[in-house]
Amino acid sequence: MTRPLLEIENLTVTFPTAQGPIEVVRNVSFTLGRERLGIVGESGSGKSMTGRSILKLIRPPGRVTADRMVFDGIDLAAQSDRQMRHLRGARISMIMQDPKFSLNPVMTVGAQIGEALQTHRPMARSELQARVLAMLEAVRIDGPERVAGLYPHQISGGMGQRVMIAMMLIPEPDLLIADEPTSALDVSVQAQVLDIIEELVSGKGMGLILISHDLNLVARYCDRILVMNSGEVVEECVASELANATHPYTRGLLAAMPRMNEDREELPVLDRSSWATGAGT
Amino acid sequence: MRISAATGRILGRLGGAARFAAVVAFTFLGLLAITFFIGRVVPIDPVLSVVGDRATNEVYEAARKAMGLDRPLVVQFFAYVWDVLTGDLGQSISTGRPVVQDLIRVFPATLEMATIGILIGVLLGVPMGVTAATRQGSFSDQIIRVLGLLGYSVPAFWLGLVGLAVFYAGLGWVAGPGRIDFFYDGMVDPVTGLYLVDSLIAGETEIFWNAVSHLLLPSFILGFFSLAYIARMTRSFMLDQLSQEYVTTARVKGVPEWKVVWRHAFYPIRIQLITVIGLSYASLLEGSVMIETVFSWPGIGNYLTTALLNADMNAVLGATLVIGAVFIFINKMSDVLYRILDPRAR
Numbered sequence: 001m002t003r004p005l006l007e008i009e010n011l012t013v014t015f016p017t018a019q020g021p022i023e024v025v026r027n028v029s030f031t032l033g034r035e036r037l038g039i040v041g042e043s044g045s046g047k048s049m050t051g052r053s054i055l056k057l058i059r060p061p062g063r064v065t066a067d068r069m070v071f072d073g074i075d076l077a078a079q080s081d082r083q084m085r086h087l088r089g090a091r092i093s094m095i096m097q098d099p100k101f102s103l104n105p106v107m108t109v110g111a112q113i114g115e116a117l118q119t120h121r122p123m124a125r126s127e128l129q130a131r132v133l134a135m136l137e138a139v140r141i142d143g144p145e146r147v148a149g150l151y152p153h154q155i156s157g158g159m160g161q162r163v164m165i166a167m168m169l170i171p172e173p174d175l176l177i178a179d180e181p182t183s184a185l186d187v188s189v190q191a192q193v194l195d196i197i198e199e200l201v202s203g204k205g206m207g208l209i210l211i212s213h214d215l216n217l218v219a220r221y222c223d224r225i226l227v228m229n230s231g232e233v234v235e236e237c238v239a240s241e242l243a244n245a246t247h248p249y250t251r252g253l254l255a256a257m258p259r260m261n262e263d264r265e266e267l268p269v270l271d272r273s274s275w276a277t278g279a280g281t
Numbered sequence: 282m283r284i285s286a287a288t289g290r291i292l293g294r295l296g297g298a299a300r301f302a303a304v305v306a307f308t309f310l311g312l313l314a315i316t317f318f319i320g321r322v323v324p325i326d327p328v329l330s331v332v333g334d335r336a337t338n339e340v341y342e343a344a345r346k347a348m349g350l351d352r353p354l355v356v357q358f359f360a361y362v363w364d365v366l367t368g369d370l371g372q373s374i375s376t377g378r379p380v381v382q383d384l385i386r387v388f389p390a391t392l393e394m395a396t397i398g399i400l401i402g403v404l405l406g407v408p409m410g411v412t413a414a415t416r417q418g419s420f421s422d423q424i425i426r427v428l429g430l431l432g433y434s435v436p437a438f439w440l441g442l443v444g445l446a447v448f449y450a451g452l453g454w455v456a457g458p459g460r461i462d463f464f465y466d467g468m469v470d471p472v473t474g475l476y477l478v479d480s481l482i483a484g485e486t487e488i489f490w491n492a493v494s495h496l497l498l499p500s501f502i503l504g505f506f507s508l509a510y511i512a513r514m515t516r517s518f519m520l521d522q523l524s525q526e527y528v529t530t531a532r533v534k535g536v537p538e539w540k541v542v543w544r545h546a547f548y549p550i551r552i553q554l555i556t557v558i559g560l561s562y563a564s565l566l567e568g569s570v571m572i573e574t575v576f577s578w579p580g581i582g583n584y585l586t587t588a589l590l591n592a593d594m595n596a597v598l599g600a601t602l603v604i605g606a607v608f609i610f611i612n613k614m615s616d617v618l619y620r621i622l623d624p625r626a627r
Contacts, residue, residue: 057529085535096526098526104545
């Protein structure tokens with residue numbers, strides 16, 4: 001791998017408010033090869049906004065600026081809306097959080113998956129149908145013919161998320177952003193869904209950005225981890241080294257995690273005074 | 282197994298249709314009950330309006346008996362239901378003809394105007410609402426919002442008079458009041474009662490264009506009011522849809538923006554729009570008294586108003602019944618469309 005898949009330098013996302021502009025993402029920089037990068041942080045830390053700004057999905061009045069935002073040699077910042085549309089789905093894709101809201105309620109599952117492919121590669125109906133069914137099988141859905149004809153309200157959350165994965169991976173993108181792909185799901189199906197993502201992503205040699213608030217999960221499925229707080233990256237480390245994290249925020253998050261073999265009366269509360277981010281004060 | 286499943290489905294459909302028919306029948310019976318009791322409750326004595334206020338007691342009683350008003354109320358009600366079902370709505374006092382015949386004459390006039398009106402409202406209003414929502418805050422959005430506000434606040438009769446003054450008297454682009462120029466009156470056989478259709482059936486293009494020219498202004502004014510309402514509702518439904526997650530999903534897939542708007546955002550709101558359009562159409566079919574008066578349009582609104590002023594109860598009840606039936610019909614139609622368009626309602 002000579003050049004990285006994605007290079008982000010000083011990414012900043014700003015939203016104007018009545019109290020003046022607020023930077024929800026501030027000077028975030030990272031590079032990504034064909035590897036799995038985890039972004040963790042609490043709600044409002046800017047991790048989703050980071051993901052969405054890579055796809056240029058931040059709509060006005062939100063503003064995205066970056067010194068460098070290059071995907072596979074393509075300068076994302078310089079792309080027109082039209083050029084971005086050819087990248088979206090086809091080269092960079094994103095799995096959304098909750099299939100209850102992110103699947104179109106009045107289109108069949110098959111039609112939605114088919115549309116993702118058809119948009120970028122027009123093909124005959126029969127071929128499209130075959131590709132959709134094969135993809136549904138790849139995300140381990142039994143009876144794909146039957147499921148393809150169902151509407152989103154007729155399938156479970158876990159199945160909905162597998163449909164979402166099928167939809168986002170069918171055009172075979174190079175980079176997949178998974179924005180909290182399992183937070184809306186039952187614990188019992190979370191691992192199943194992540195295993196499917198992991199299997200397909202590493203099988204095809206894609207890059208993955210896994211956005212989550214779950215430290216354990218990210219440590220298990222990713223190679224590298226970015227920890228974000230108040231719009232800034234506070235820690236960057238290899239997943240296996242997470243236990244040796246140095247930043248007080250990361251240490252605080254680690255300390256707040258319940259462990260199996262211990263019996264603590266109360267989990268420690270994050271002490272925010274121990275580090276200075278200069279934000280939110 | 283396959284066969285029994287198929288039969289089961291057909292039986293299910295038939296059961297659904299039977300239930301549907303029963304619901305319609307019951308609603309209609311309710312409507313009859315309401316019109317009947319309105320007829321009895323209003324302080325208008327139907328006997329008095331027939332015999333006049335100088336009739337002697339004997340004449341009055343005889344008329345009362347002849348009209349069947351001395352029977353118990355329940356019996357009267359069932360007699361009324363029977364009459365309606367056999368197509369007898371009684372005699373109109375003011376026109377001296379059976380009310381059914383009057384209605385067959387006046388309802389198509391309103392139907393014709395209202396249908397053109399709602400077509401204008403939908404064909405212009407829906408795209409306007411969608412445009413306004415996708416370009417929220419833009420110049421076109423502002424214009425559409427002002428139009429919506431005007432449609433809400435400008436009185437119909439004023440717009441009708443101004444329209445006549447400008448386009449008929451001033452510019453001479455359209456014909457004046459009435460459904461047709463008087464020398465064409467009665468020249469085509471009333472098959473449907475809709476002049477546009479009847480003149481085409483008779484092959485009289487000249488009469489057709491004359492009818493169009495008469496219809497244009499009033500139905501555009503009606504259309505403007507429904508347009509304003511439909512555009513306003515479409516705009517707010519669309520704004521709601523465009524912020525939904527699945528619209529973002531479509532953008533993530535790289536779907537072109539026009540498809541995002543029309544397929545992903547607009548598809549789901551067709552269902553809500555049907556209700557809005559149905560209600561709007563029903564209110565046009567009720568007959569806009571103002572517009573019909575200004576344009577001397579012999580429609581149901583005009584007929585009903587005249588009948589009310591003359592205490593012509595048979596005509597009032599007959600017209601009310603038609604309006605009620607239209608409401609039931611349109612409501613049931615939107616229910617059916619709902620079920621076809623919304624997979625969640627099946």
